[in-house]
Amino acid sequence: MSRRRSSLIGRILFWVLVVGILVYLMFPFYWAFISALKTQSELIRTPATLWPDSPTFVNFRSVFSNDRFLRALLNSTIVATSVTALSLVVGSFAGYALGKMRFRGKTPSLYVILAMTMFPQIAVLAGLYAVIRVLGLPPMPSMILSYMIFTLPFTVWVLTSFFRGLPVSLLQAAQVDGATMMQSFRLVLLPLTAPALVTTGLLAFIQAWNEYLFALTFTVINEKARTVPVAIALFTGQVSFQEPFGEIMAAAVVVTIPLVALVLIFQQRIVAGLTAGAVKG
Amino acid sequence: MAQAQRGGSPGARRGRSLLARMEERTALFLLIPSFVILILIAFYPFGSVIWSSFTNARFASGEPTRYVGLDNYRRLLSVTIRELPVQRDASGAVVTKDGVKQYESWVRVLPRQPYRYRAVFEFGLLGKRFVVGAVSSAFVRAIWDTVVFTVIAVLFETILGLVIALTLSSNFPGRGGMRAAMLVPWAVITAVSARIWEWMLQPTRAGLFNTVLSYLGIGDGSINFFGQADLQLPSMIVMDVWKTTPFMALLLLAGLSVIPGELYEAAEVDGASRIRRFFTITLPLLSPTLAVALIFRTLDSLRVFDIFQIVLANQRFSMASYAQYLLIGQRELGMSSAASVVIFVLIFVFAVLYIRTLGVEKE
Numbered sequence: 001m002s003r004r005r006s007s008l009i010g011r012i013l014f015w016v017l018v019v020g021i022l023v024y025l026m027f028p029f030y031w032a033f034i035s036a037l038k039t040q041s042e043l044i045r046t047p048a049t050l051w052p053d054s055p056t057f058v059n060f061r062s063v064f065s066n067d068r069f070l071r072a073l074l075n076s077t078i079v080a081t082s083v084t085a086l087s088l089v090v091g092s093f094a095g096y097a098l099g100k101m102r103f104r105g106k107t108p109s110l111y112v113i114l115a116m117t118m119f120p121q122i123a124v125l126a127g128l129y130a131v132i133r134v135l136g137l138p139p140m141p142s143m144i145l146s147y148m149i150f151t152l153p154f155t156v157w158v159l160t161s162f163f164r165g166l167p168v169s170l171l172q173a174a175q176v177d178g179a180t181m182m183q184s185f186r187l188v189l190l191p192l193t194a195p196a197l198v199t200t201g202l203l204a205f206i207q208a209w210n211e212y213l214f215a216l217t218f219t220v221i222n223e224k225a226r227t228v229p230v231a232i233a234l235f236t237g238q239v240s241f242q243e244p245f246g247e248i249m250a251a252a253v254v255v256t257i258p259l260v261a262l263v264l265i266f267q268q269r270i271v272a273g274l275t276a277g278a279v280k281g
Numbered sequence: 282m283a284q285a286q287r288g289g290s291p292g293a294r295r296g297r298s299l300l301a302r303m304e305e306r307t308a309l310f311l312l313i314p315s316f317v318i319l320i321l322i323a324f325y326p327f328g329s330v331i332w333s334s335f336t337n338a339r340f341a342s343g344e345p346t347r348y349v350g351l352d353n354y355r356r357l358l359s360v361t362i363r364e365l366p367v368q369r370d371a372s373g374a375v376v377t378k379d380g381v382k383q384y385e386s387w388v389r390v391l392p393r394q395p396y397r398y399r400a401v402f403e404f405g406l407l408g409k410r411f412v413v414g415a416v417s418s419a420f421v422r423a424i425w426d427t428v429v430f431t432v433i434a435v436l437f438e439t440i441l442g443l444v445i446a447l448t449l450s451s452n453f454p455g456r457g458g459m460r461a462a463m464l465v466p467w468a469v470i471t472a473v474s475a476r477i478w479e480w481m482l483q484p485t486r487a488g489l490f491n492t493v494l495s496y497l498g499i500g501d502g503s504i505n506f507f508g509q510a511d512l513q514l515p516s517m518i519v520m521d522v523w524k525t526t527p528f529m530a531l532l533l534l535a536g537l538s539v540i541p542g543e544l545y546e547a548a549e550v551d552g553a554s555r556i557r558r559f560f561t562i563t564l565p566l567l568s569p570t571l572a573v574a575l576i577f578r579t580l581d582s583l584r585v586f587d588i589f590q591i592v593l594a595n596q597r598f599s600m601a602s603y604a605q606y607l608l609i610g611q612r613e614l615g616m617s618s619a620a621s622v623v624i625f626v627l628i629f630v631f632a633v634l635y636i637r638t639l640g641v642e643k644e
Binding site: 014017018021022024025026028029031032035043044045046047048090091093094096097098101102103104106109112113116118119120121122123124125126127128129130131133145146148149152153156181182206209210212213216217220228229230232233235245248249252255256259260262263264267270271274275 | 301303304305307308309311312314315318319321322323325326327328329330333340444445448451453455459460461462463464465466467468469470471472473474475476477478480481483485486487488489492495496502523527528531532535580583584586587590591600601604605608609614617618621622624625628632
């Protein structure tokens with residue numbers, strides 16, 4: 001009897017915990033979303049309300065007619081896509097070499113790559129900024145190039161361990177058939193690595209999409225090249241007297257939805273990629 | 282694996298040498314693009330940061346750049362502790378205000394040569410009052426703040442992450458949905474989450490927290506979370522914990538999933554309580570994963586930039602946001618480089634210490 005009761009209490013406590021966690025994780029989004037639906041006068045009214053009195057899309061409409069914001073969306077898409085593509089191409093070459101080939105200097109190369117995955121961006125900021133100023137490189141190519149500092153080592157590292165896991169017999173079979181190293185890479189290994197490429201590509205894309213330090217620093221002068229994080233951090237309304245939080249929240253919702261969709265579709269892959277290396281199975 | 286390759290007999294090695302040489306050449310060829318990029322964006326800039334940290338380089342300055350040795354480091358890191366004398370009036374009596382002894386201002390005790398020191402903070406010890414002064418009080422304070430931020434944030438993230446991971450490791454309907462929900466804060470742009478929290482923490486009751494807290498009878502509905510010095514760091518910690526706990530929980534969840542279930546069954550048969558099972562099975566077997574997660578998160582928090590820069594701007598700095606401010610706000614290339622090197626060294630030392638004590642390298 002008492003045992004059954006204690007298990008019932010345990011069950012209730014468990015579900016309280018589950019709901020509590022869910023609310024904790026999701027509430028800020030709920031708040032951003034309902035704030036975006038509020039009118040300016042309701043936003044500054046105190047106390048704050050849990051649901052808008054008269055939901056309106058006016059904030060969303062002004063966000064979508066804000067040229068600076070739309071431009072930032074385009075910039076971010078270009079930058080993040082280019083960084084991802086470049087890292088995958090360059091990274092899969094290096095990953096193939098490090099994972100499947102024998103050569104002198106392999107171990108040191110692996111150590112360098114691993115060390116680079118932990119390298120703090122701030123340590124190169126001043127140097128990169130000076131290089132870019134001297135070369136007169138425009139902000140977008142600068143961002144694309146410099147983001148490789150965090151996407152490339154990670155991509156190489158993950159792809160190396162992936163290539164290493166592929167059976168050697170496949171390669172040997174291809175070589176027996178007369179394929180060169182590059183042909184066996186392109187025709188045999190690359191199709192097999194598609195899942196790993198998707199995972200690392202997604203993680204690289206999200207990292208590049210989120211990046212703020214370099215983006216802020218490199219676009220100080222050139223406002224047109226700002227990416228989404230910088231645009232949101234420095235958001236000002238069309239006519240701004242005070243910080244237009246209704247529009248900021250609308251912009252926050254707009255940039256979050258595609259990312260969340262992406263994450264939900266590929267969640268298995270992302271979890272696998274994030275936890276790779278952290279757990280020795 | 283490398284060992285096994287070297288183990289081949291010399292004859293066999295020579296026999297394959299043409300093929301081996303071709304393979305070696307292909308490998309180097311494939312590695313070139315990665316290393317060229319890394320040299321361009323990491324090694325060369327890092328070298329130039331180290332070099333300019335010993336110079337007085339500034340942007341947009343007519344002054345020629347010259348070597349100044351350790352000057353920048355001295356200016357960034359000079360710290361001194363001085364006792365504050367008790368304040369006395371003309372007759373020599375101790376000045377008190379509401380029964381509390383008054384002390385002289387730090388301006389009178391901190392050195393002004395060769396650089397002017399400013400107060401970082403004051404503290405009382407054994408009935409005396411001291412002031413900690415630094416030439417770059419903002420940077421010294423930023424180091425201190427970042428370390429405090431890191432320790433507390435990572436602690437909370439670990440505890441909360443563990444709670445979430447343990448909850449999600451049991452089987453219940455809707456578990457998949459919960460796991461998906463966990464990825465959401467992780468995927469959100471840090472700048473976006475900073476703005477959302479900034480809005481929730483508004484200093485009026487238009488903000489969520491002030492509204493809720495005033496209903497609960499805490500505060501008067503106008504708590505200034507970002508303006509009040511003692512609430513700035515806690516606010517940053519709350520924001521960071523929300524954003525990064527899911528990552529911690531995911532790692533720990535993956536670690537939990539590889540613990541064999543038979544261990545728990547055996548322990549249950551032996552009559553071990555749930556708490557006992559946690560401490561004797563779960564925690565020891567989870568510790569390698571926990572160690573890796575702690576290292577990831579600590580190294581990440583030590584270089585925190587986004588939330589400090591966005592929410593606190595120039596009111597209060599993290600190490601990284603101060604280095605960026607020196608570069609862009611003050612155009613002090615030399616000083617900023619020195620600050621970056623200090624951050625790099627700190628993170629490096631921390632990483633090595635951490636890895637040593639936790640023994641990750643043994644894997």
